[in-house]
Amino acid sequence: MTAIMQxxxxxxxxxxxxxxxxxxxxxQVQYGVGGILNFGHVGMMALSSYTMAxxxxxxxxxxxxxxxxxxxxxxxxxxxxxxxxxxLRGDYFSIVSxxxxxxxxxxxxxxxxxxxxxxGSLAIPVIGDNYPSYTDTWDSLVNHIRxxxxxxxxxxxxxDFVMGVLVWITLAILLLLVSRIEKTSWARVLRATREDxxxxxxxxxxxxxxxxxxxxxxxxxxxxxxxxxxxxxxxLSPDDFLTLVTFYGWMILILGGATKVKGLPxxxxxxxxxxxxxxxxxxxxxxxxxxxxRAYIRIMIIGFALIVLMMRRPQGIFGKRQEMxxx
Amino acid sequence: xxNLLLEVNDVAVTFGGVRAVNGATLDVAVGSVxxxxxxxxxxxxxxxxxxxxxxxxxxxxxxxxxLEIQNLPPHKIAERGIIRTFQGAKVIKRLSVLENLMLGGQxxxxxxxxxxxxxxxxxxxxxxxxxxxxxLLQQIGIERFAQDYAxxxxxxxxxxxxxxxxxxxxxxxxxxxEPFAGVNPTLVEKLLEVLDALRTKHHLTFLLIEHDLETVMxxxxxxxxxxxxxxxxxxxxxSIYQNQAVVDAYLGTRKQSS
Amino acid sequence: MAEFVQLLFNGLVEGxxxxxxxxxxxxxxxxxxxxxxxxxxxxTLGAFAAFFFVTSxxxxxxxxxxxxxxxxxxxxxxxxxxxWQKLRKSGAGMLALFLVxxxxxxxxxxxxxxxxxxxxxxxxxxxxxxxxxxxxxxAKTQLIVLCCASVAxxxxxLYIKKSTTGKNMRAYADNSSLxxxxxxxxxxxxxxxxxxxxxxxxxxxxxxxxxxxxxTNGMGLDLLLSILAAVVLGTIGDAYGALIGGFVxxxxxxxxxxxxxxxxxxxxxxxxxxxxxxxxxxLFKPEGIFGVKARKI
Numbered sequence: 001m002t003a004i005m006q007x008x009x010x011x012x013x014x015x016x017x018x019x020x021x022x023x024x025x026x027x028q029v030q031y032g033v034g035g036i037l038n039f040g041h042v043g044m045m046a047l048s049s050y051t052m053a054x055x056x057x058x059x060x061x062x063x064x065x066x067x068x069x070x071x072x073x074x075x076x077x078x079x080x081x082x083x084x085x086x087x088l089r090g091d092y093f094s095i096v097s098x099x100x101x102x103x104x105x106x107x108x109x110x111x112x113x114x115x116x117x118x119x120g121s122l123a124i125p126v127i128g129d130n131y132p133s134y135t136d137t138w139d140s141l142v143n144h145i146r147x148x149x150x151x152x153x154x155x156x157x158x159x160d161f162v163m164g165v166l167v168w169i170t171l172a173i174l175l176l177l178v179s180r181i182e183k184t185s186w187a188r189v190l191r192a193t194r195e196d197x198x199x200x201x202x203x204x205x206x207x208x209x210x211x212x213x214x215x216x217x218x219x220x221x222x223x224x225x226x227x228x229x230x231x232x233x234x235x236l237s238p239d240d241f242l243t244l245v246t247f248y249g250w251m252i253l254i255l256g257g258a259t260k261v262k263g264l265p266x267x268x269x270x271x272x273x274x275x276x277x278x279x280x281x282x283x284x285x286x287x288x289x290x291x292x293x294r295a296y297i298r299i300m301i302i303g304f305a306l307i308v309l310m311m312r313r314p315q316g317i318f319g320k321r322q323e324m325x326x327x
Numbered sequence: 328x329x330n331l332l333l334e335v336n337d338v339a340v341t342f343g344g345v346r347a348v349n350g351a352t353l354d355v356a357v358g359s360v361x362x363x364x365x366x367x368x369x370x371x372x373x374x375x376x377x378x379x380x381x382x383x384x385x386x387x388x389x390x391x392x393x394l395e396i397q398n399l400p401p402h403k404i405a406e407r408g409i410i411r412t413f414q415g416a417k418v419i420k421r422l423s424v425l426e427n428l429m430l431g432g433q434x435x436x437x438x439x440x441x442x443x444x445x446x447x448x449x450x451x452x453x454x455x456x457x458x459x460x461x462x463l464l465q466q467i468g469i470e471r472f473a474q475d476y477a478x479x480x481x482x483x484x485x486x487x488x489x490x491x492x493x494x495x496x497x498x499x500x501x502x503x504x505e506p507f508a509g510v511n512p513t514l515v516e517k518l519l520e521v522l523d524a525l526r527t528k529h530h531l532t533f534l535l536i537e538h539d540l541e542t543v544m545x546x547x548x549x550x551x552x553x554x555x556x557x558x559x560x561x562x563x564x565x566s567i568y569q570n571q572a573v574v575d576a577y578l579g580t581r582k583q584s585s
Numbered sequence: 586m587a588e589f590v591q592l593l594f595n596g597l598v599e600g601x602x603x604x605x606x607x608x609x610x611x612x613x614x615x616x617x618x619x620x621x622x623x624x625x626x627x628x629t630l631g632a633f634a635a636f637f638f639v640t641s642x643x644x645x646x647x648x649x650x651x652x653x654x655x656x657x658x659x660x661x662x663x664x665x666x667x668x669w670q671k672l673r674k675s676g677a678g679m680l681a682l683f684l685v686x687x688x689x690x691x692x693x694x695x696x697x698x699x700x701x702x703x704x705x706x707x708x709x710x711x712x713x714x715x716x717x718x719x720x721x722x723x724a725k726t727q728l729i730v731l732c733c734a735s736v737a738x739x740x741x742x743l744y745i746k747k748s749t750t751g752k753n754m755r756a757y758a759d760n761s762s763l764x765x766x767x768x769x770x771x772x773x774x775x776x777x778x779x780x781x782x783x784x785x786x787x788x789x790x791x792x793x794x795x796x797x798x799x800x801t802n803g804m805g806l807d808l809l810l811s812i813l814a815a816v817v818l819g820t821i822g823d824a825y826g827a828l829i830g831g832f833v834x835x836x837x838x839x840x841x842x843x844x845x846x847x848x849x850x851x852x853x854x855x856x857x858x859x860x861x862x863x864x865x866x867x868l869f870k871p872e873g874i875f876g877v878k879a880r881k882i
Contacts, residue, residue: 037680039622039687084864088871091620094683095817096863098622099810103860110853185429185437185453192419192430199417202379203431203496204405205438213440247687254684292703296695303691310681310688311671 011160017272018167019228024252026221032258033187034214035194037094043101044074044219046241048226056134063137071223078219082212109238179261257316332357332532338387347373349556360533362543365553371536379411380404408499416485420478427477428460431495463491483514500532587720592839598727600835601734606789607815607827609782615758615822616778619682623690625809631787632794636706654784661783698802707799730792750777814863
């Protein structure tokens with residue numbers, strides 16, 4: 001119970017909400033604009049965070065280059081996915097994407113030498129050794145900002161607070177960029193392809209190219225979310241990248257109204273509270289079951305929420321009903 | 328040099344054992360209006376799909392401006408200047424009428440990501456395209472719906488929109504799939520007017536599909552009759568009436584359908 | 586040689602399980618245009634239900650298996666009435682179907698986890714008896730699974746081919762609106778489809794649990810990737826294709842570990858092989874191995 005009283009807990013929730021918001025924004029570009037159903041989005045997050053961590057820890061590469069490489073690998077993952085299946089019917093893409101993210105996780109899980117495997121030991125420094133953690137460069141940046149802000153704003157500005165602020169600034173910038181993208185003729189062609197491929201093709205638009213670009217842009221945004229994920233959790237484990245996470249992203253997207261970006265940050269915060277808040281159902285009647293069982297119930301609640309949302313309000317909280325039903 | 332814009336040479340295509348188009352040969356002269364007529368199942372729409380690249384022929388060649396196009400994807404063919412409309416008119420229902428039109432613009436700098444980083448060029452193009460689109464909407468008389476979802480338009484209005492959208496692409500040649508079917512007579516008059524203006528002012532070349540000869544009699548320079556995937560007659564509109572093969576094909580289907 | 590025979594046999598056993606599960610998914614897809622992401626968890630449900638009937642209620646194994654298949658049918662039908670029927674009526678799109686299927690998967694899996702925990706379980710069967718065949722060691726359980734699977738596959742193939750409902754199912758899958766106006770009992774077709782999918786999902790789960798020796802709450806999810814690959818391999822929506830796709834994939838996955846074949850890949854990477862096969866097929870023959878390239882005009 002006490003944790004709920006701590007401001008640090010709420011900072012954590014909001015930071016996670018921001019990271020999930022960025023993650024979900026990648027899906028927004030793909031589905032909200034192009035109608036592409038990507039169920040393997042978490043794979044991009046896994047690719048970028050592991051690439052970043054491996055490059056820093058095992059190869060001593062500069063953090064910023066490593067982070068950029070991580071995002072680039074996520075983009076390549078999206079390109080691979082798109083090149084294999086985007087020419088085919090939409091459901092093929094969905095099936096292969098979900099398989100793709102599971103394969104990424106599976107390979108991470110089984111490649112102990114590269115990733116630390118199931119132990120997720122990648123980030124843990126060997127005792128007595130000054131083996132670097134991948135967060136060193138980032139931490140010093142965050143600490144600088146904290147040292148700058150704390151005297152000016154007050155004691156509540158700690159490391160986690162600064163992290164949260166940076167996440168939300170990133171989300172705000174990306175939201176602005178994506179809303180710009182959505183006003184271009186590029187997005188107009190993609191919105192046309194949600195309904196029909198023949199019309200844009202007959203007007204000289206290479207539908208495949210547009211879709212591929214949307215998937216790659218979405219994957220880059222997913223990759224950025226992955227970098228933040230790695231920095232926030234400071235220790236990577238393959239279990240961070242379950243298919244479940246992709247569906248968290250979908251839930252935020254649907255809640256916010258898939259075709260508009262403006263509802264997304266609010267939906268992300270809403271989800272953050274739903275997700276984080278249920279961790280603290282430690283009072284009766286939840287107290288009669290142990291913590292691992294509460295984890296099961298939490299995912300069940302997410303499942304119920306997905307079903308109820310799709311049955312009752314598929315256009316989300318902010319979406320337009322008209323756009324869903326127009327024939 | 329000849330004045331043939333489009334040449335279709337012995338083109339055939341098979342779907343699951345059925346030859347939908349079976350050795351069709353025809354050509355279209357620059358600046359002409361050529362109509363393809365024939366009973367249902369004659370392979371007219373399949374012929375259009377072949378020319379516009381929606382399907383690939385099993386054999387045969389299609390030349391546009393002297394270059395082979397039969398293996399190009401649809402968007403490449405459209406880029407060369409062949410723009411088609413669809414049977415029953417396809418509009419993007421969840422885009423506004425104006426947005427539908429603006430889809431037709433060619434070489435839009437905003438279509439690629441490099442264009443994203445030069446907002447001024449992008450905006451200049453969009454402004455120009457919007458003006459042109461509004462002009463076209465006025466011509467076809469549906470400018471009052473510009474900001475509405477295209478899904479609210481009636482069937483006839485959708486046809487007009489489909490045509491106007493094709494014109495946005497500044498085509499060399501227009502393929503019109505049954506432009507008059509199911510359109511009320513006043514609207515047909517309007518369509519004919521628009522087509523005539525395009526032909527005389529902009530020297531567009533037309534290839535039309537229609538079900539009946541009567542509809543296209545007055546506007547066509549040439550009529551091609553198809554039946555069972557083949558061209559069975561080809562000539563001046565008047566000469567078609569006297570063609571025995573055509574009479575048989577039509578009477579044959581009329582008997583079946585009645 | 587002995588190793589080859591061993592792997593081939595293992596592959597056939599695994600393939601028969603993939604095939605049965607893939608058939609259910611493909612059938613549901615062809616009739617209802619729904620990719621059932623919850624299918625993997627029906628396998629888990631089947632295995633754990635059978636385990637419960639045997640261990641806690643002391644039923645004979647055969648009875649337990651039949652009951653677990655019935656449970657699979659019941660759960661499938663409940664979902665049909667609670668969810669799928671309503672979604673169809675409201676004209677829900679692909680996204681809604683996908684997400685609801687995922688929600689169902691979460692709820693099923695977590696319910697199983699809640700009841701049985703995350704420990705691994707095993708059926709009380711004779712896991713040790715093996716027979717020697719051309720130098721390969723063939724477990725009695727494997728042999729039984731392969732025989733039962735063959736019987737089940739034959740039965741279902743005959744049902745789809747010969748029975749009225751089976752014929753209607755195919756007609757409905759080919760052209761739903763035509764089938765509906767020509768007087769086919771659509772409700773019966775849909776219920777039969779879910780029943781087959783539910784029963785066979787549970788059966789595949791029992792088979793997998795038997796062959797693996799022990800199983801956990803994640804069993805079905807781990808298999809889902811391979812099963813989906815089998816479905817795509819055999820052309821989505823083609824029930825017979827899915828069966829054959831399952832066998833092909835099972836054999837390819839096992840043989841990929843064979844030493845004589847470029848040293849063989851580590852057996853933990855078998856699912857990666859499934860994914861690679863899936864991608865290669867999609868790149869070079871996207872209509873599936875048996876699909877005919879037909880386009881509607």
